[in-house]
Amino acid sequence: MKKxxxxxxxxxxVAACGSQEVKKDVPVADRTAPTTQPTQPSTxxxxxxxxxxxxxxxxxxxxxxxxxxxxxxxxFDSNAVKDEYRGLIQAHxxxxxxxxxxxxxxxxxxxxxxSREYNLALGQRRAEAVKxxxxxxxxQDGRIETVSFGEEKPAxxxxxxxxxxxNRRGDIKYAGE
Amino acid sequence: MKRLLAAFLxxxxxxxxxxxxxxxxxxxxxxxxxxxxxxxxxxxxxxxPVSPVxxxxxxxxxxxxLVNAMGVSPVPTEPSEVNFVxxxxxxxxxxxxxxxxxxxxxxxxxxFRLFDVQKxxxxxxxxxxxxxxxxxxxxxxxxxxxxxxxxxxxxxxxxKITYVVKRGTRYELQVADADGANAQTVLAANEPIISxxxxxxxxxxxxxxxxxxxxxxxxxxxxxxxTRVVANFWGNNSAPAWSPDGKSLAVTLTRxxxxxxxxxxxxxxxxxxxxTTPAIDTEASFSPDGKWIAFTSDRGGSPQIYRMPAGxxxxxxxxxxGTYNVRPRFSPDGKSIAFVQRESGRFRIAVLEVDTGQxxxxxxxxxxxxxxxxxxxxxxxxxAQVGGRGQLAAVSSDGRVRxxxxxxxxxxxxxxxxPLPTN
Numbered sequence: 001m002k003k004x005x006x007x008x009x010x011x012x013x014v015a016a017c018g019s020q021e022v023k024k025d026v027p028v029a030d031r032t033a034p035t036t037q038p039t040q041p042s043t044x045x046x047x048x049x050x051x052x053x054x055x056x057x058x059x060x061x062x063x064x065x066x067x068x069x070x071x072x073x074x075x076f077d078s079n080a081v082k083d084e085y086r087g088l089i090q091a092h093x094x095x096x097x098x099x100x101x102x103x104x105x106x107x108x109x110x111x112x113x114x115s116r117e118y119n120l121a122l123g124q125r126r127a128e129a130v131k132x133x134x135x136x137x138x139x140q141d142g143r144i145e146t147v148s149f150g151e152e153k154p155a156x157x158x159x160x161x162x163x164x165x166x167n168r169r170g171d172i173k174y175a176g177e
Numbered sequence: 178m179k180r181l182l183a184a185f186l187x188x189x190x191x192x193x194x195x196x197x198x199x200x201x202x203x204x205x206x207x208x209x210x211x212x213x214x215x216x217x218x219x220x221x222x223x224x225x226p227v228s229p230v231x232x233x234x235x236x237x238x239x240x241x242x243l244v245n246a247m248g249v250s251p252v253p254t255e256p257s258e259v260n261f262v263x264x265x266x267x268x269x270x271x272x273x274x275x276x277x278x279x280x281x282x283x284x285x286x287x288x289f290r291l292f293d294v295q296k297x298x299x300x301x302x303x304x305x306x307x308x309x310x311x312x313x314x315x316x317x318x319x320x321x322x323x324x325x326x327x328x329x330x331x332x333x334x335x336x337k338i339t340y341v342v343k344r345g346t347r348y349e350l351q352v353a354d355a356d357g358a359n360a361q362t363v364l365a366a367n368e369p370i371i372s373x374x375x376x377x378x379x380x381x382x383x384x385x386x387x388x389x390x391x392x393x394x395x396x397x398x399x400x401x402x403x404t405r406v407v408a409n410f411w412g413n414n415s416a417p418a419w420s421p422d423g424k425s426l427a428v429t430l431t432r433x434x435x436x437x438x439x440x441x442x443x444x445x446x447x448x449x450x451x452x453t454t455p456a457i458d459t460e461a462s463f464s465p466d467g468k469w470i471a472f473t474s475d476r477g478g479s480p481q482i483y484r485m486p487a488g489x490x491x492x493x494x495x496x497x498x499g500t501y502n503v504r505p506r507f508s509p510d511g512k513s514i515a516f517v518q519r520e521s522g523r524f525r526i527a528v529l530e531v532d533t534g535q536x537x538x539x540x541x542x543x544x545x546x547x548x549x550x551x552x553x554x555x556x557x558x559x560x561a562q563v564g565g566r567g568q569l570a571a572v573s574s575d576g577r578v579r580x581x582x583x584x585x586x587x588x589x590x591x592x593x594x595x596p597l598p599t600n
Contacts, residue, residue: 077479077480077501112544112562113519113524113544114501114503114517114519114524114546115460115473115503115504115517115546115547116371116372116546116547116591117371117372117415117416117429117459117460117473117503117504118457118459118460118473118480118503118504120371120385120392120413120415120416120429120436120459121413121415121429121435121436121457121459122457124412124413124431124435124436125435125436125457128434128435145411145412146412146431147390147391147392147412147413148392148413148431149369149387149392150371150392152369152371152387153369159562159565
């Protein structure tokens, strides 16, 4: 039962990411700026969940909260975390430091170009890159599992750069979601 | 440049209940041996006529031209009935005749003879007593005999291929005859299946399953359907490659951090680490003599092909052109390695001659992947993307003959060509 719920949650999550991405495209960082100011994550992330008007809203799913943003996008054949996603990762790291019972899985993905197995390895390195930023910020190693789906689970099904850019990503998934 | 359609196969696609793939052949340059394959006496009364399958097998290689036998009456089925002068006039160099005769026990006897038309001599003759359901397999064996007699190389018409079909969110691992007929699903899953690899004796397939929401390596016994998880460690488990003795598998694991190559017994157990680098090491392939493991590594900054002694030891870089050379597979003679090369944004199948380092690009697709040698080394099966879908394709190892195996439905990917039958 839990598994079913989880997969439904994942499906909706993926769908949500996909629909937002169409509009986002390049200025990804700007959309999160009005509510969370990712340029100053240390102050904003502690206050944003507490000062949200809807106290019952889950910060992980509240679309106004940076924590609902789960995907970190990468350049082709690269596992370098771009500056525009550091705020997002820092927000999740802060959340995990505050809530010590949380565990996550970072899932690495690639676009369809190149060999499947090399892409699987590349996706793993992307997941590890996201994890590394979080462990540097104080999240214990054992709370973050990294796996890769390579090119097997594209978020966008097209065969052009717009689709590929959305598929080269690391997705943060909380246990129990 | 000559283009022809394997009409025989299309005709019989309707007859073979499971046929899903039809084959489109393109050849350029090179001499084709003209061969006449005459209808076998009595074959029309059988559920599976033999001679059309033999003809389609030979035509598909691009090495033969089928000589028109129209108007020959009566069709010879015994050596004494053959008018060699007539076949010389039709410029046939080889001639195949045969007959299919029902036996009292319900089986059928298939006899065939292969002649050298110029010398007016018999090159081969065989007889098989088989169940009617085996007629198609028998036709492939006959094609193997003819191919070997006329080219000096082993035929691969009796071999199997495996590949993954994706339909929506459903994945099927299928096994089919080398001509795409008799496709059977050996595994169906709602999560991806990748990297199928035949065991050397052909009885098992190793593959990567995502059923546990992460990649693990599974070996499936084809006769019994029994599966065994051989690698399910922390992180990713992938890229299985059989050792030539079938006793162990090279796999890629991330249990110690980044993707590294390990060797694990084919029935599972504790893996032995083969590479120790801070880079990606993956896509192992054993040389047929068991001495080497070729693999992909980006230790030099970009993914390139390397090889190392199979017992462990220093690796040696083999590719130097370009910034993306991945997915090596040794040829059956161990002298060449097929791999995927990116150049100008296109991914194509290339072959590296190990001793000289010479690289030849064989295909002209945009997203070609997963090269796999036929067990005679003459063809390379691979995945091509056509119209946004994966399709199987094959190219001769000299690049002259190209085949596309056109699937009626789904996304077909990740092919692997099985070994020669052991009988």
